[in-house]
Amino acid sequence: MLHSDPLRVRSSTVGLRRATAADLPAIGLADGRAFGINYSDDDLQDFRPLFDPDRFLLACDDDGTILGITGDFPFDVTLPGGGRLPATGVTWVSVAVTHRRRGILRALLAEQHRAFVADGVPVSLLTASEGGIYGRFGYGVATEHRSIEITRRRATFRPGVPDPGGVRQVETAELREVGPELHRRWAARTPGALSRSAAWWDSLLLDREHRRGGATALFHFLHADGYVSYRIDSSSQTCRVTDFTAATATAYIALWRTLLALDLVETVSWWNAATDEPLQHLLADRRQVRTTELDDGMWARVLDVPAVLSTRRYATEIDVVLDVHDPFLDRGGRFRLRGGPDGAECAPVTAGAGPAGSFGVVSLGVAALGSLVFGGGRAESFAMAGLVEADPAAVRRLDTAFRSERGPQHGTQF
Numbered sequence: 001m002l003h004s005d006p007l008r009v010r011s012s013t014v015g016l017r018r019a020t021a022a023d024l025p026a027i028g029l030a031d032g033r034a035f036g037i038n039y040s041d042d043d044l045q046d047f048r049p050l051f052d053p054d055r056f057l058l059a060c061d062d063d064g065t066i067l068g069i070t071g072d073f074p075f076d077v078t079l080p081g082g083g084r085l086p087a088t089g090v091t092w093v094s095v096a097v098t099h100r101r102r103g104i105l106r107a108l109l110a111e112q113h114r115a116f117v118a119d120g121v122p123v124s125l126l127t128a129s130e131g132g133i134y135g136r137f138g139y140g141v142a143t144e145h146r147s148i149e150i151t152r153r154r155a156t157f158r159p160g161v162p163d164p165g166g167v168r169q170v171e172t173a174e175l176r177e178v179g180p181e182l183h184r185r186w187a188a189r190t191p192g193a194l195s196r197s198a199a200w201w202d203s204l205l206l207d208r209e210h211r212r213g214g215a216t217a218l219f220h221f222l223h224a225d226g227y228v229s230y231r232i233d234s235s236s237q238t239c240r241v242t243d244f245t246a247a248t249a250t251a252y253i254a255l256w257r258t259l260l261a262l263d264l265v266e267t268v269s270w271w272n273a274a275t276d277e278p279l280q281h282l283l284a285d286r287r288q289v290r291t292t293e294l295d296d297g298m299w300a301r302v303l304d305v306p307a308v309l310s311t312r313r314y315a316t317e318i319d320v321v322l323d324v325h326d327p328f329l330d331r332g333g334r335f336r337l338r339g340g341p342d343g344a345e346c347a348p349v350t351a352g353a354g355p356a357g358s359f360g361v362v363s364l365g366v367a368a369l370g371s372l373v374f375g376g377g378r379a380e381s382f383a384m385a386g387l388v389e390a391d392p393a394a395v396r397r398l399d400t401a402f403r404s405e406r407g408p409q410h411g412t413q414f
């Protein structure tokens, strides 16, 4: 048991321990009950390559029954300006429905994040089932994504938009060969983008029939600088894009032109489009790109403020003292950040240190910082909501400096 201070839930003691490889069936059962999912043996077998038991923490009662789970996947994540950092992607978070709101999640996350800090992890990430859970643990929304639908017949390209061609239809085996390098190139230029390990690629391309939602197996279009994977749902004549990666504008246009030329398809849908998706600007009528859902995507939790802030680049010169509040992990404090487009340094402000940065002092919670570091969140908007406190000029300059070259996207759902 890792938990030195036993958690009492009703009459039993709940202890925390690391998982073992043998725990996977019991983890599947507990998680499935919490989320209302039946995992088959095959589902769990498919998950094995991504399952590192050392990265899973379990809360168990006296007789060993699993009451709570949290795990993480290792990723690299891109920061504005192209710097990359290792990150943990928190996942498989659940607590037994019979034992909720008694502090099991809090105990699991405290232990898990204490270990992240001890391991020197600079930033932790997650995608949330509900929006009200993770702010208290210092997570803020770092990326947003939207679901879009296009009625193919009505979506014509603006006159003058090129038709670059160069797209081939390929089988999954060929995409598996060349996709990772294309994805790496896209990730290198996209703030918030997550790396994909070989196990992730295998998992994404497994394409089990019961996970196709009644649609076809995957089809793929490949261009020298990008690819798109999709299925056809013949009952609704919909092409459902499952993955879209373009490392250049030419590939982006070529791939969308090919998708929108799919005769016999009424609607093209893409669940993971960016909020600043360029497609709408390519069409004669931008309203043909309909947003059917806008949602938070990845949440970020800064664990090492200097490491994260000195790795990213800034749109304009910045010299500021950030007063970061972190009641959950106590990783906050005062940090001086000096940076710009070419580099940055950030260090704790020691007592008796020189003057504050020329922008003054900006006070904010670590969750707001998590929203700002990838360039998506707006400091001005947080300030209006009382989540960033500074004089208006400092907020404006912070807002400008923290904006990223393009909207952050994480790309891989986990």
Ligand SMILES: CC(C)(COP(=O)(O)OP(=O)(O)OC[C@H]1O[C@@H](n2cnc3c(N)ncnc32)[C@H](O)[C@@H]1OP(=O)(O)O)[C@@H](O)C(=O)NCCC(=O)NCCS
Binding pocket: 034, 035, 093, 094, 095, 096, 099, 100, 101, 102, 103, 104, 105, 106, 107, 127, 128, 129, 130, 132, 133, 136
């Ligand atoms: C979400 C879940 C893990 C919470 O577990 P739990 O053990 O009941 O949580 P805790 O009792 O430790 O609560 C910790 C804090 O989070 C809050 N909280 C817990 N669940 C919440 C929810 N769904 N919405 C808002 N706040 C929530 C609690 O009020 C508590 O707040 P406080 O400590 O600041 O007073 C559990 O309800 C669950 O398994 N839900 C279904 C699966 C799921 O959604 N998992 C999350 C995947 S991202």
